[in-house]
Amino acid sequence: MFPNTNAVRSQLNWTQYRLLIRIEDEPKREYYIAEATKNNWTARQLERQINSQLYERLLLSNDKKSVLAVARGEQHPEKPTDIIKDPMILEFLGLKREASYYEKDLEQAIITHLQEFLLEIGNGFAFVARQQRIHLDGDDFFADLVFYNRLLKCFVIIELKTHKLTHQDLGQLQMYVNYYDRTQKLTEENPTIGILLSADKNDAVVQISLPEDNKTILASQYKLYLPSEEMLRLEMEKEISEFEEKLS
Numbered sequence: 001m002f003p004n005t006n007a008v009r010s011q012l013n014w015t016q017y018r019l020l021i022r023i024e025d026e027p028k029r030e031y032y033i034a035e036a037t038k039n040n041w042t043a044r045q046l047e048r049q050i051n052s053q054l055y056e057r058l059l060l061s062n063d064k065k066s067v068l069a070v071a072r073g074e075q076h077p078e079k080p081t082d083i084i085k086d087p088m089i090l091e092f093l094g095l096k097r098e099a100s101y102y103e104k105d106l107e108q109a110i111i112t113h114l115q116e117f118l119l120e121i122g123n124g125f126a127f128v129a130r131q132q133r134i135h136l137d138g139d140d141f142f143a144d145l146v147f148y149n150r151l152l153k154c155f156v157i158i159e160l161k162t163h164k165l166t167h168q169d170l171g172q173l174q175m176y177v178n179y180y181d182r183t184q185k186l187t188e189e190n191p192t193i194g195i196l197l198s199a200d201k202n203d204a205v206v207q208i209s210l211p212e213d214n215k216t217i218l219a220s221q222y223k224l225y226l227p228s229e230e231m232l233r234l235e236m237e238k239e240i241s242e243f244e245e246k247l248s
Helices: 014-020 026-039 043-051 054-059 064-072 103-112 114-121 167-183 203-209 229-247
Strands: 125-136 139-149 154-164 193-200 217-223
Touching: 014 026, 014 043, 026 043, 026 054, 026 064, 054 064, 103 114, 103 125, 103 139, 103 154, 114 125, 125 154, 125 167, 139 167, 154 167, 167 193, 167 203, 167 217
Parallel strands: 154 193, 193 217
Antiparallel strands: 125 139, 139 154
């Protein structure tokens, strides 16, 4: 697997290499080597990222060349989809799919497992606030979670929804993004990004509710269990089919 010994990274231990040599696809293996080295992943973190199909999930919204370039540090992320996945896998929260829970329960579980959540949402994220109060002429609103991404150089607001995404949810998040852009963002920083993290979503509703040139509002579905490779393969085939339909 590594005929050139110089290709073996001293930052990785034997347990990590045992995980890596099971990956037959070379670009996929190269991606995990680059990310594990750059982010100082432990063997457990590497195993979790492989099992959660991180590489495949990034390919749903990016091409293979771009994913590898960002992982190697040869290219800085230029857009949110370069590092943000859809779906996000939140099995570490310990919430049961069959159980009923409120958005506050989901938020508290994320705060409790903040380190794992930061690993899941992508590189360069730093936690800023939860339930950030936004006061607008006598009315108070509260943004669920606020982060800052040093690679994208912008604030990232995450709204949590335990129901299927609606166009009203997108409008609410757009208001929060506008507020941060107009009152918090510095001149040298990039526009604020909003992520609507919901239990389910209708892609057609997202596309019609947002402007065609939208680059700052993302809708991502969360899953409380690890996906199978077959599930992700079917999802990728669906995305490719929809993309080809748009081209034609």
